[in-house]
Amino acid sequence: MLETVDLCVSYGAVKALNGMSLVVPRGEVTAVIGANGAGKSTLMRTLAGLVTLQSGQVLFDGVSVAGKKPEDIVRNGMALVPEGRSTIPELTIEENLRLGGLWRSKTDRGASKDLVFDLFPILGQRASMRADTLSGGERQQLAIGRALMSDPRCLLLDEPSLGLAPLIVTQILELVSRLATETNLAVLLVEQNAVTALRVATTGVVLNLGEVVKSGPAAEIASDEELRHAYLGY
Amino acid sequence: MTNFIDFLLGGFSNGAVIALMALALVMVWRSTRMVNFAQVGQAMFTTYIALTIQQSTGNWLLALAVAMGAGLILGTIVFFLVIRPVKNSDTTGAIIATFGVLIALQAGAGMIWGGDPEGFLPPVSNAGLEFAGRIWPISLYDILVLAVTAALVIGLTLLFTRTSLGLSMRAAAFNPEVARLSGVRVNRMLITGWAIAGATGAVGGVLIAPVSTISPNSFDILLVFAFTAAVIGGLDSLIGAVTFGIGTGLVISLVSGYTDASNAPVVALVLLALNLLLKPDGVFSHHGSRSV
Numbered sequence: 001m002l003e004t005v006d007l008c009v010s011y012g013a014v015k016a017l018n019g020m021s022l023v024v025p026r027g028e029v030t031a032v033i034g035a036n037g038a039g040k041s042t043l044m045r046t047l048a049g050l051v052t053l054q055s056g057q058v059l060f061d062g063v064s065v066a067g068k069k070p071e072d073i074v075r076n077g078m079a080l081v082p083e084g085r086s087t088i089p090e091l092t093i094e095e096n097l098r099l100g101g102l103w104r105s106k107t108d109r110g111a112s113k114d115l116v117f118d119l120f121p122i123l124g125q126r127a128s129m130r131a132d133t134l135s136g137g138e139r140q141q142l143a144i145g146r147a148l149m150s151d152p153r154c155l156l157l158d159e160p161s162l163g164l165a166p167l168i169v170t171q172i173l174e175l176v177s178r179l180a181t182e183t184n185l186a187v188l189l190v191e192q193n194a195v196t197a198l199r200v201a202t203t204g205v206v207l208n209l210g211e212v213v214k215s216g217p218a219a220e221i222a223s224d225e226e227l228r229h230a231y232l233g234y
Numbered sequence: 235m236t237n238f239i240d241f242l243l244g245g246f247s248n249g250a251v252i253a254l255m256a257l258a259l260v261m262v263w264r265s266t267r268m269v270n271f272a273q274v275g276q277a278m279f280t281t282y283i284a285l286t287i288q289q290s291t292g293n294w295l296l297a298l299a300v301a302m303g304a305g306l307i308l309g310t311i312v313f314f315l316v317i318r319p320v321k322n323s324d325t326t327g328a329i330i331a332t333f334g335v336l337i338a339l340q341a342g343a344g345m346i347w348g349g350d351p352e353g354f355l356p357p358v359s360n361a362g363l364e365f366a367g368r369i370w371p372i373s374l375y376d377i378l379v380l381a382v383t384a385a386l387v388i389g390l391t392l393l394f395t396r397t398s399l400g401l402s403m404r405a406a407a408f409n410p411e412v413a414r415l416s417g418v419r420v421n422r423m424l425i426t427g428w429a430i431a432g433a434t435g436a437v438g439g440v441l442i443a444p445v446s447t448i449s450p451n452s453f454d455i456l457l458v459f460a461f462t463a464a465v466i467g468g469l470d471s472l473i474g475a476v477t478f479g480i481g482t483g484l485v486i487s488l489v490s491g492y493t494d495a496s497n498a499p500v501v502a503l504v505l506l507a508l509n510l511l512l513k514p515d516g517v518f519s520h521h522g523s524r525s526v
């Protein structure tokens with residue numbers, strides 16, 4: 001389980017996160033939704049160790065991981081799929097995947113690779129091709145696959161829908177949601193696209209200007225008209 | 235025509251050494267996106283160490299191995315000297331610092347080994363081979379140089395394409411953030427890049443020493459040629475460095491053969507200027523713009 005307590009992050013004078021508390025249980029998807037600039041990516045990058053937090057706590061399975069390096073955080077079981085195309089186009093698909101868990105033993109890596117190829121068969125079929133031959137949706141699958149190669153207990157997804165067709169987004173997110181249930185994985189999904197995110201999530205959290213304005217069962221959040229108008233702009 | 239072929243043949247082993255030096259520059263570029271002007275100074279220094287071993291033991295292979303080891307260590311030391319103090323600032327400071335290291339290495343070598351040029355005995359004959367009734371401009375030693383270069387290039391290729399370390403280094407070069415998020419200790423990979431560059435340059439130094447002489451400044455000109463080859467090759471392409479390193483060696487040999495050896499650096503600089511005008515990203519580069 002991942003828990004943040006009173007997380008505060010600033011970029012100079014800009015307060016990006018202002019006392020954010022959140023719980024991400026295992027076995028389900030927790031969706032954080034909010035408009036542009038709400039602080040979603042900042043939250044994810046802070047959890048992954050790319051941004052240093054000003055105050056607050058990050059507890060992963062009860063242990064504080066705040067201030068650790070990104071490479072140690074992923075080795076410790078929390079993997080981030082950052083916003084945008086986070087694959088390395090110059091490497092092959094197989095190399096991109098292998099990169100995700102190089103520190104692990106060959107047998108452990110093999111098991112994760114089988115799981116990824118099961119989940120995203122296209123990656124297995126094209127394993128030896130360069131990653132830049134993939135379409136946007138396939139590259140997002142590769143990015144998620146790379147993160148899964150670390151055998152995470154917690155998966156952080158930063159706006160996987162960016163630039164993808166709604167149908168593909170739904171497909172990918174439903175796979176991730178199934179994976180969460182089946183393998184007891186904690187998934188933190190950050191999205192501007194509230195409808196799709198809340199459909200696969202168990203819990204929804206609405207973020208605005210670095211603060212949580214509402215959290216509760218995803219279905220409840222999805223049907224709250226006022227919330228939608230005020231913070232999600234549709 | 236015989237002249238042309240002779241000049242061409244005579245350029246290969248020189249080209250191989252330029253290729254190694256260019257490879258070293260490229261490996262540093264791939265790690266930290268900067269040119270290490272101290273690279274030839276490091277090679278000079280490790281070649282002096284090899285010379286000392288060679289003179290005391292007479293064992294060329296041992297001298298080569300020690301030079302490579304010293305190259306690894308010196309590459310690491312220079313990384314910390316140059317990169318650490320100027321961390322988080324622009325790379326311009328670090329590039330200037332590499333000039334400082336070059337001057338320090340040359341001064342240091344002058345104090346330890348003296349400024350006079352010294353000879354380095356080749357392990358095999360450096361006389362032109364006799365074959366089909368004539369003497370060719372290629373010696374047994376040239377063949378050794380080509381063989382050692384080929385072995386090193388193949389070894390490096392295998393390292394980069396077949397091993398976990400190589401994959402980590404490539405990922406760290408292409409996209410440090412994604413590499414870190416994947417668990418790669420990027421800083422360690424950068425140091426490794428500088429260290430391997432140091433060892434590669436060290437091999438180049440030991441190979442060129444018997445056909446030139448060695449003095450604190452004797453490799454300076456090599457920097458001009460290697461830099462030209464590396465830039466034309468695209469600065470981040472290993473294949474480019476090797477191809478244009480050998481190509482530069484052939485051009486130098488032709489220019490020296492038909493005109494005068496002193497014209498070679500000018501020709502190299504003209505090639506460099508033409509390349510920067512016509513194809514500024516280099517021939518083998520698949521990246522966007524770059525700044526030196």
Ligand SMILES: Nc1ncnc2c1ncn2[C@@H]1O[C@H](COP(=O)(O)OP(=O)(O)OP(=O)(O)O)[C@@H](O)[C@H]1O
Nearest residue numbers: 011014016034035036037038039040041042043192
């Ligand atoms: N590196 C940075 N330097 C300065 N300010 C930043 C930086 N990154 C983000 N910010 C600011 O912090 C705030 C939160 O940004 P963040 O990227 O976390 O938002 P987001 O919710 O992910 O937005 P989007 O939906 O557009 O991705 C914004 O006001 C943004 O301008």
Ligand SMILES: [Mg+2]
Nearest residue numbers: 040041083159
């Ligand atoms: Mg964002």
